[in-house]
Amino acid sequence: MGRGEWFAPVPERATVLTDAQLAANFADIAPPLSNDAALLEANKCLFCHDAPCTIACPTHIDVPAFIKKIATGNLRGSARVILDANPFGHSCARACPVEVLCEGACVLNERDEQPIKIALLQRHATDYVLEKKLKLFEPGKPTGKRVAIIGAGPAGLACTRDLRCAGHAVTVFEAKPQPGGLNTYGIAEYKLKADVALAEVQDILDLGVELKSGVTVGRDIPFEQVLAEYDAVFVGIGLGATKALGIPGEDLPGVVDALSFIEHLKTHPYRDTRIGKRVVVIGAGNTAIDAVTQAKRLGAAEATIVYRRGESDMSCYHYEYELAKRDGCGFRFQAAPQRIVANGSGAVSGVEVRTPSGSETIPCDMVIVAIGQGERGEFAWPPDHPRVFTGGDCANGGAEIVNAAAEGVTAAKRIHEMLGGIVR
Amino acid sequence: MADLRTNFAGIESPNPFWLASGPPTNTYGQVAKAFDQGWGGAVWKTIGEPIINVFSRYGSVDLGQNRMMGFNNIELISDRPIVENLKEIAEVKRNYPKHAVIASLMVESKRETWHQIVKQTEDTGADGIELNFGCPHGMSERGMGSAVGQVPDYTCQIVEWVKEVATIPVIVKLTPNVTDITYIARAAVKGGADALSLINTINSIVGVDLTTFEPQPSVAGKSSHGGYCGPAVKPIALHLVSAVAGDPSVKIPISGIGGIATWHDAAEFITLGAGTLQVCTAVMHYGFRIVEDLIDGLSNWMDERGFRTLDEIRGRALPRVTKWEELDLNYHLLAHIDQDKCIKCELCWTACEDGAHQAIRRLDRETGNGKRGPVVEIIEEACVGCNLCAAVCPVQDCITMRQVPNRYAAVNWKQYSAGKGQLAPRSEQFHTAAWASSRK
Numbered sequence: 001m002g003r004g005e006w007f008a009p010v011p012e013r014a015t016v017l018t019d020a021q022l023a024a025n026f027a028d029i030a031p032p033l034s035n036d037a038a039l040l041e042a043n044k045c046l047f048c049h050d051a052p053c054t055i056a057c058p059t060h061i062d063v064p065a066f067i068k069k070i071a072t073g074n075l076r077g078s079a080r081v082i083l084d085a086n087p088f089g090h091s092c093a094r095a096c097p098v099e100v101l102c103e104g105a106c107v108l109n110e111r112d113e114q115p116i117k118i119a120l121l122q123r124h125a126t127d128y129v130l131e132k133k134l135k136l137f138e139p140g141k142p143t144g145k146r147v148a149i150i151g152a153g154p155a156g157l158a159c160t161r162d163l164r165c166a167g168h169a170v171t172v173f174e175a176k177p178q179p180g181g182l183n184t185y186g187i188a189e190y191k192l193k194a195d196v197a198l199a200e201v202q203d204i205l206d207l208g209v210e211l212k213s214g215v216t217v218g219r220d221i222p223f224e225q226v227l228a229e230y231d232a233v234f235v236g237i238g239l240g241a242t243k244a245l246g247i248p249g250e251d252l253p254g255v256v257d258a259l260s261f262i263e264h265l266k267t268h269p270y271r272d273t274r275i276g277k278r279v280v281v282i283g284a285g286n287t288a289i290d291a292v293t294q295a296k297r298l299g300a301a302e303a304t305i306v307y308r309r310g311e312s313d314m315s316c317y318h319y320e321y322e323l324a325k326r327d328g329c330g331f332r333f334q335a336a337p338q339r340i341v342a343n344g345s346g347a348v349s350g351v352e353v354r355t356p357s358g359s360e361t362i363p364c365d366m367v368i369v370a371i372g373q374g375e376r377g378e379f380a381w382p383p384d385h386p387r388v389f390t391g392g393d394c395a396n397g398g399a400e401i402v403n404a405a406a407e408g409v410t411a412a413k414r415i416h417e418m419l420g421g422i423v424r
Numbered sequence: 425m426a427d428l429r430t431n432f433a434g435i436e437s438p439n440p441f442w443l444a445s446g447p448p449t450n451t452y453g454q455v456a457k458a459f460d461q462g463w464g465g466a467v468w469k470t471i472g473e474p475i476i477n478v479f480s481r482y483g484s485v486d487l488g489q490n491r492m493m494g495f496n497n498i499e500l501i502s503d504r505p506i507v508e509n510l511k512e513i514a515e516v517k518r519n520y521p522k523h524a525v526i527a528s529l530m531v532e533s534k535r536e537t538w539h540q541i542v543k544q545t546e547d548t549g550a551d552g553i554e555l556n557f558g559c560p561h562g563m564s565e566r567g568m569g570s571a572v573g574q575v576p577d578y579t580c581q582i583v584e585w586v587k588e589v590a591t592i593p594v595i596v597k598l599t600p601n602v603t604d605i606t607y608i609a610r611a612a613v614k615g616g617a618d619a620l621s622l623i624n625t626i627n628s629i630v631g632v633d634l635t636t637f638e639p640q641p642s643v644a645g646k647s648s649h650g651g652y653c654g655p656a657v658k659p660i661a662l663h664l665v666s667a668v669a670g671d672p673s674v675k676i677p678i679s680g681i682g683g684i685a686t687w688h689d690a691a692e693f694i695t696l697g698a699g700t701l702q703v704c705t706a707v708m709h710y711g712f713r714i715v716e717d718l719i720d721g722l723s724n725w726m727d728e729r730g731f732r733t734l735d736e737i738r739g740r741a742l743p744r745v746t747k748w749e750e751l752d753l754n755y756h757l758l759a760h761i762d763q764d765k766c767i768k769c770e771l772c773w774t775a776c777e778d779g780a781h782q783a784i785r786r787l788d789r790e791t792g793n794g795k796r797g798p799v800v801e802i803i804e805e806a807c808v809g810c811n812l813c814a815a816v817c818p819v820q821d822c823i824t825m826r827q828v829p830n831r832y833a834a835v836n837w838k839q840y841s842a843g844k845g846q847l848a849p850r851s852e853q854f855h856t857a858a859w860a861s862s863r864k
Contacts (some may be wrong), residue, residue: 043488046818049770050786071488110767111819 012277012365014299022270029190029323030094030120038124042071045116048107056105058406059086063102066309067121074298077395078125080136085159088154088405090130090200091183093123094192096402099319129197130199132182139207140167145419148173148230150217153181154401155392157204158408159415164207166416171230174207175216179205181392183401185263188290190297218379227388232415235381236392236408239373245282249328249340250369254348258283258291258370276366278302280351282337283370284314289321291368292329304330306337306351306362332362340367373398389415426726427733428719431466432699433593433619433677435551437464437524440734441690441718444681444702445470445554445597448712450502450510456519458707462715465524466516467621469701470501471509471541471554472530472568483630483641483650494656495705496630498562498641498648500562501530506544508773514548518654524700525549526595530556530568533578538585550594555583555617557608558624561650570599570624576611582617593618595679600664601627609668611675620668621679621702623661625651643748654705658683662696666745669697685714687721693736695741754833754848757809757825759783764799765822772813772823782860783807783851 013255017025031042045067053063061082069078082089098119129136145168148269149156153175160170178184183197205211217223217237227233242257244250254276265273279300281292284307295303305324307314310333314321324329335353341361343349350361357422375392381388391407393399428439442465443449443458450469458466477500480783485494502509510527517525527545531537542789545553556563557573564571572578586594596612598605600623609620627649631640639647661682668674680698684690685706693701706714761772776784783806787799802813814823835845 040489046769046771048768049774052768107767107769 003346005184010178014275014277014279014301016271016274017299019271020347022298024190026270026294028094028397030123032127033117033120033124035124038070040122040255041117041121041265042067044108046107051333052105052107053102053116055199056101057086058101058400058402059088059092059124060406061085061102063118064127067116067118069346070121070125075125075128076134076136079129079134082122082126083136084128085409086402086405087158087204088183088200088401089122090126091154091187091192091197092402092405093119093126094196095183095187095400097317097319097400099400100317130196135203135206137161137165137203137207139164142169143167143419143421145169145231146229147232147234147419148226149234149236150223150226151181151236151238151392151394152176152179152201152211152213153236153238153392153404154183155238155395155404155408155411156181156234157201157346159234159236159389159391159412160209160407160408161204161207162409162412163415164204164209166412166421168231168416168419170209172211173215173217173221173226174211174213175237176232177214179211181236185266186259186287187266187401188262188294189266216378223381227385231419232387232389233381233389234408234411234415235388235394236404237376237415238393239398241374242369243372243374245337245369245371247337248338249342250367251350252340252342252346252348255340255363255367255369258287258368259373261291262287262294262369265298270298273298275300276348276364278366279304279366279368280362281303281305281368282351283307283372284309284316285370285372286316286320288370289324290314292371293324293327295366295368296327296329300366302330302364303328303362304332304362306335306353307333308336309333335360335362386418426731428464428723430734432524432679433552433595435465435524435526435593436522437700438522439464439719440694440698440700441612441715442466442524442526442679442700442702443707444704445500445519445526445556446704446708447499448704450504450705452515454712455512455516455525458712458715459516459520459523461712463523463718464714465526465551465700467526467528467648468502468509468513468550470528470530470559471506471545472501472563473532474503474505475500475562477503478643480641480643483647485630485654485656485672490656492653492654492709493704494628494630495654495708496625496628496641496650496652498561498643498650498829501559503561506541510544510548513545513550517549517551517597524551526552528554528556528597530559530563533567533572533582535588538582539589542589546590546592550592552595552618553586553590554595554597554621555586556597556624557582557612558597558622558628559651560599560601563646570601573597573599573608573624574602576607577783579608580611580615583612583617584671587616595619595621597624597681597775598622598664598668600660600682605664606667606671606674609671609674609687613674617676619677619679619699620674621681622668623657623664623682625653626660628652629790633662651682654686654709655683658689661694665693665698666696666742669739670742670745685709687718687725690718690722691725691737692741694738696745697736697739697742699734718788749837751836753840754832754835754845756828756830756848758804758807758828759802759809759811759813760824761800761802761813762822762824765819766798766800767819767822768799769818770796770800771816771818775812775816780810780812781806781808784813806853 047064065076066081102118103115149172180197180201279295339352341350350363389411392404430440445467455466481499483496527550531840559569563569596617677699679700680693681702690701773784817823830848832848
């Protein structure tokens with residue numbers, strides 16, 4: 001696969017949209033609530049006891065409590081409830097699959113009503129903090145203990161936030177130039193923009209954190225050295241590159257992996273991410289949806305998911321599938337890619353698939369591969385070491401920001417405990 | 425269709441819905457428009473020696489997203505000259521002869537002054553006079569309004585003066601800002617009043633601006649107590665109407681006022697004895713157009729229930745308002761939760777546990793009877809049937825209160841404390857420290 005080289009010449013490129021059109025296509029898919037709308041929504045919340053929304057949230061944010069505080073005009077207190085439980089409350093408000101978590105659990109669903117718009121209310125409260133530049137958390141009294149966090153994604157930085165509040169010194173190793181992990185580089189642009197992700201991260205770094213970016217543990221510094229130099233180590237390195245298809249033609253120019261595509265989109269002006277006129281996305285998970293919708297929003301005339309199994313087998317959330325359909329993306333089910341076909345000049349011209357009715361070539365100018373990420377291989381960590389902790393995608397196999405944050409928070413508790421602290 | 429025509433102390437109107445004296449009845453244009461839209465009558469904004477109003481006159485209390493749940497004002501009586509008001513009253517009456525036009529009056533407490541204003545008013549052809557003895561702010565500092573209505577002797581005296589010259593019905597508007605409104609009502613009757621109207625507004629401060637520390641409504645940084653009204657005051661008004669209507673020495677018609685915004689409110693007032701209904705805040709909120717549903721809703725309800733005239737419902741609930749000591753102690757209720765309707769918010773549990781009688785049991789959400797199974801159930805032996813769970817439940821008819829029949833005859837406190845009758849076994853025995861610990 002031509003990793004990172006997907007912008008190499010393709011036979012036919014999509015027409016570049018105007019900046020205004022691109023800005024509109026990548027605008028927030030769920031725009032913020034006005035103050036009035038937030039009050040109206042907050043007042044609809046029943047204030048359940050032992051609320052199902054709170055139970056459904058991996059970080060167990062006390063949802064009725066933060067919503068009640070919005071209703072009383074206590075936005076600072078509301079944000080504190082959210083961020084206390086979930087250091088990534090800003091990005092989760094934008095990118096959480098709330099349909100299957102808090103909002104899906106809302107008791108109003110049982111009354112055949114729309115659930116409370118918990119994500120948008122969470123955004124309302126947390127945006128206030130960003131807007132007013134409020135500092136809700138302070139570093140704890142120094143304990144003299146030092147913790148290394150490997151990976152500045154949601155898991156590592158959630159862990160960092162709570163360790164700093166407990167007074168432990170924290171050094172974060174990050175392979176990428178910028179912190180934030182997939183929040184900065186990998187969430188669909190219409191859900192979460194890098195500036196919000198970075199502002200959220202900055203709040204945590206402002207607690208006094210040594211950030212070593214551009215440093216890959218296992219390559220630039222041995223893991224064993226880190227373990228020797230720090231009292232505890234948290235490994236939150238996420239997953240590695242997109243897996244290979246293992247079919248002929250996948251290293252042709254014009255074949256790219258979804259994460260590189262999304263990262264390029266998120267780190268360049270929209271117009272600099274040039275794509276083919278007809279784009280095929282191979283895979284049917286949530287990343288595949290992010291890729292196909294964003295290809296369409298960049299101006300691809302056709303953007304089609306090609307999936308070897310059936311509609312009901314797709315691993316993406318149902319609402320993501322609906323979004324892709326609304327965006328005008330195409331879907332080819334029961335179509336197993338056999339070969340990526342090149343044209344006379346050696347560029348992608350189609351994907352040959354096997355279907356129940358025989359072989360067929362789906363013509364295209366660009367192929368985005370989104371069949372899941374493999375593990376990283378820079379270093380191995382001892383599974384049961386008393387001073388080594390893990391969380392996030394590298395530990396759970398790939399899940400949501402909120403899972404990473406929850407695991408980071410839990411790890412911080414365990415580390416704090418191990419370092420002799422009292423866990424509240 | 426039900427007949428809504430009303431004869432109130434001799435004043436006829438096509439329906440019982442009158443605009444109360446206030447900002448909506450300040451001018452010919454407003455009252456004429458209201459009549460065009462269907463209002464049955466109007467009590468003109470109180471006339472007297474013209475006053476000067478402050479700017480910033482109204483304060484409001486919201487409840488959640490609902491605006492103007494409560495409302496107050498520090499506006500005084502009409503700021504327009506008496507002759508101008510009277511001229512417009514005459515014009516309205518001339519152009520709307522079938523509608524009730526009532527002049528609300530408030531002048532200084534002198535016999536001649538009252539005689540003069542009553543005679544002037546009668547010349548307009550108005551159908552009646554309402555004496556504003558209720559306004560609690562501003563005018564009361566000048567010895568008028570509630571300053572009169574809070575003292576039975578003053579009330580009686582001025583009604584007598586008015587009745588010396590009045591030939592049209594005289595309605596006395598009562599203030600709720602008294603210890604016992606029936607004393608004032610009786611004084612008005614003694615003075616010769618033809619009817620009563622109640623309640624006027626309740627003394628209030630609606631709030632404080634926490635940025636500036638100005639009480640609301642703020643006038644250049646200061647405020648004064650104002651008259652409270654709107655939906656929030658309806659229960660107080662219902663009580664006072666029932667108290668006056670149920671007083672055997674008050675046998676004159678009552679015009680009900682206080683938070684009436686819907687036909688439902690209106691019907692409640694009528695069943696407690698009101699002859700006509702006066703509306704102000706709801707009109708200030710939504711305009712004259714609300715009268716359409718007031719009429720339509722009341723009429724449909726009456727048709728559905730088979731009532732043909734307002735007389736058939738007037739006072740129908742009144743005999744059921746009684747003293748506490750006459751309530752049956754052996755009437756036992758038990759809360760019942762419809763588990764199919766329950767949405768599992770557990771608000772009933774929280775309310776009962778912290779705010780009532782610890783008579784609801786929580787089942788574990790996860791391990792109970794499965795995710796869709798019940799999460800709360802009534803502890804029948806502890807339930808005292810207080811209604812709180814039904815009140816907090818956000819699902820209609822999910823929690824209902826059901827009577828638990830017993831073999832004991834009815835017994836009230838008056839009888840029981842006199843050694844008569846027998847109490848059916850009840851659940852208080854469960855509300856002990858031992859019971860509390862056993863539940864943990």
